[in-house]
Amino acid sequence: MKNSGIKKRPGCSWVRGKKGTASFFVGDRSHSLSPQIYVLLERLIDRIKSMGYVPETDFALHDVDDEEKNNLLVEHSEKLTLAYGLITTSPGTPIRITKNLRVCGDCHSAFTYISKIVDHEIIVRDPSRFHHFMNGSCSCGGYW
Incomplete structure (x- = not known):
């Protein structure tokens, strides 16, 4: 890819909050x-x-040990965006995340669990589909 001048698009996610x-x-x-987001x-x-x-x-598509892979998964853009949304919106307000690439399976799994413990509907739009996470399930039925 480098020799051909082709660059991979980085994953990017965005959300609208109070700010x-x-x-x-x-x-x-x-x-x-960022400090509050990571905490x-x-x-x-x-x-x-x-x-x-x-x-x-x-x-986690890097050649590192499992502990470092766990750290890399926490830093996925959709997780950062979700944390920002949780910090900057009122309870009960839907959090609408848009992602330029397909949401990864780990983030999908994490959002399913997180939707059990937060008072928000989490909506993720990736290039393939919408995912509505609420009360521990996703509208895609696990077909991410």
Whole structure:
């Protein structure tokens, strides 16, 4: 790909909150709320792991050990966007996330668990379909 001059599009997700629209790339720490976003994500991941969530490290496409793969999965743009939405919207308000690439299986699984513990409907639009997460299930029936 490098020799041909072809570049892969980076994953990007965006959401509208009380403070306007925010967009995130994987591992993004440029937002002013990044410290709060990462703290919230850590808490959410710990909580859903106690409910049975197991990170799907096959979706971390780097040649690193499993612990580092788990860290990379937390930094996916859709998870950062969800945390921003949770921080900046009132309980009960739907969180509408748009993603330029297909949502990964790990994020889909995590959002399914997270939808059990937050007072929000989570709607993710990727290039293929809409996913409506609510009360521990997704409108796609697991066909992400």
